[in-house]
Amino acid sequence: MDKVFIEGLEIEALIGIYDWERRIRQALVFDLEMAFDNRVPAASDDIADTLDYKAVSKRLIEYVGASDFGLVETLAERCAAIVLDEFDVAHVRLKLSKPGAVRGAKAVGVVVERSRVVAG
């Protein structure tokens, strides 16, 4: 299956389980791979036929910027659900990195892979 991807999308959010983390905003980095048949927009050359990575990015910027969770797991799950529920995406792989959260590590975080539940 083809993919549309977003790499290194940096968004500041209120996130973390420690007291000091409740008082600041921290930079998070999102990498997404979204299953999409790119043959259709390739044939039409029409943005309306694409999975518009700018539209997905804007939605995540809006959501994450206003979010307030303790765990990166919770935020990653909600973001994956937004992609599946609001865009024409059947499968998403989402990596959420929290740079600088652990001394000595470039980044820590989670990777989730979720598919849209098919009714019936």
Ligand SMILES: Nc1nc2c(c(=O)[nH]1)N=C([C@H](O)[C@@H](O)CO)CN2
């Ligand atoms: N699996 C997780 N481990 C940890 C998380 C998390 O969200 N998921 N969060 C923290 C703290 O908030 C940390 O980021 C502060 O440095 C610790 N472990």
